[in-house]
Amino acid sequence: GEDVEQSLFLSVREGDSSVINCTYTDSSSTYLYWYKQEPGAGLQLLTYIFSNMDMKQDQRLTVLLNKKDKHLSLRIADTQTGDSAIYFCAVREGGGNKLTFGTGTQLKVEL
């Protein structure tokens, strides 16, 4: 089945850019997602990209997709303390509905 990998931890200074990376294995993946989870809260859908796109920008968020390398990244510009959370990459397999999630990357924003 699909395997989705993320690094576990990222620390950045407030005002810097954060880049969270994700790799996946299934080349037939159709949609790729980024979700945010704050402590004690559910998963918030941040953005998603269809597999025929290379890039998607949404305000401070930029998603880059390298389909050849099966690599997805999320760039957060001007990172704020309120961005501190766990960020999950998720992939929807071709022809299916379920999402396969990565382990999550804990982003810590320091002053």
Added chain:
Amino acid sequence: DSGVTQTPKHLITATGQRVTLRCSPRSGDLSVYWYQQSLDQGLQFLIQYYNGEERAKGNILERFSAQQFPDLHSELNLSSLELGDSALYFCASSRGAQGAEQYFGPGTRLTVT
């Protein structure tokens, strides 16, 4: 607020017991998905219902079952509970059977003692 509601927020029960978790999807959404989040397994897809019918099945144990009612709310039933079933259970909803956007509820934290 995603518009997906889940009750209860917390549930503490003993091994061997049975519990029911409830989910109401966003207004207009016909699909409901259940996911389990645990420390050792991460976030795993359990099952999907679309307009009352089972649509897709994931790593759901035989002790677990779900259904979606005519008013589109869904219930996840967990029986013969074990310590390892302690986890956060999330419900998500989407517009169609293959909706690109899945919106998650706040989750139900189940603790089995």
